[in-house]
Amino acid sequence: DPSSLPPGVVLLRGWLSIEEQVEVIRVLRDLGKGPGGFYTPSYGPGQSMHLRMMCLGKHWEPRSHSYEDVRSSHDGAIPPMIPPILHDACVKAAEQCLQVSQREQGVRMPSISPDICLVNYYEKSGRLGLHQDKDESSDSLRQGIPVVSFSIGDTADFVMSRTHDEEPQTLQLCSGDALVFGGPSRMIYHGVPKVYPGTAPAQLLEATGMRAGRINLTFRQL
């Protein structure tokens, strides 16, 4: 029930067609061949994240919770630019979500001009603990500039809660879904406790040769 989502959170089920999802996978594969491809981020010794990541536009540095021009704690690679096709898909999804949130939730959110796209790759046991996205500028956070995300591949449980103690609300994110968080929900706690292997659309696997796993793209304005 989308009307039960917190104000500023909008879910567009099946926003990306299978053809668009296939194109995104192709673009990411090409980028992954060069420097700046997928790696396992780590907060420090013995503190690796349970996913692989590729940063586009900027590097997100877990050790300092900051954005940098190079992968300083990893290999010094410079992140690839955000390809125009992904940039445009982000802006288009955001525009639709802003309309929906204004109409259905009475919430006004600014648009987004994305500076970074984090690509998270979750394998079978991939997960992401409960956290807030708060490494962007105080201006960006204060204005509630939304974060836009696209899910591709296996279905995942996604949890969110307004405070650390409240019982989280669980949602399933499926291949092609777009999720936007902004306005009063920009600082909401969220995480990905579980992915369901083997749930990706057969057409996507056939067209890409993609194996099990979930890809999530999040776009942010710094």
Ligand code: MD5
């Ligand atoms: C994911 N990614 O599925 C998750 C959630 C991340 C991250 O949380 O920080 O890379 S995608 C939905 C999302 C994205 C950004 C912010 C919020 C939710 N939020 O503020 O709740 O890989």
Ligand code: FE
């Ligand atoms: Fe996050």
